Amino acid sequence: GNSVTQMEGPVTLSEEAFLTINCTYTATGYPSLFWYVQYPGEGLQLLLKATKADDKGSNKGFEATYRKETTSFHLEKGSVQVSDSAVYFCALSISRYNFNKFYFGSGTKLNVKP
């Protein structure tokens, strides 16, 4: 089946620390991979995506590389800011019968302290 597993939170870091949020997946077929971010009281926003193996998605200093050999899509940022505090969701999308179904991880809450 298809599923996404991401590290449990919360993750608490000091400003300017290095961030890694682990994400692994299982999929039948060739998924596209996404990271979404949810700020308090808001809906999910796309942070970055990768559509094939070895692709690197990047946005706002965040990066993630589609690793088919390890079925992973870990999110990284070199220096976090207080404004990065949010919940991060890893997701995969599979096309099936002309429909792209999304599978979301359970989310990882990030708290960044000044």
Added chain:
Amino acid sequence: NAGVTQTPKFRVLKTGQSMTLLCAQDMNHEYMYWYRQDPGMGLRLIHYSVGEGTTAKGEVPDGYNVSRLKKQNFLLGLESAAPSQTSVYFCASSLGLAGGKSSYNEQFFGPGTRLTVL
């Protein structure tokens, strides 16, 4: 361009009451989705639609009904609300096949509706 909007933002219901959540998108997207978000469980798909006049069940459809009479609107109905339906509900939309390989297409989310059933 408002993107995806949802009404209402908050609602409190008593057990057994009914209500309809409205989702609207102005991006001419083919696909629309309703999710619920519960603590520690991520997002679970309730129902979805691949075009005007079509709907289909997702992972957790029981207790909900949907309609897509117009391409831009996707309604979620609760006929007889139960406390187990207390949740945050998110609507989303995506391009669908018209945007190329559908798996590449991101979903755009609304701001959510926080529903409490007493």
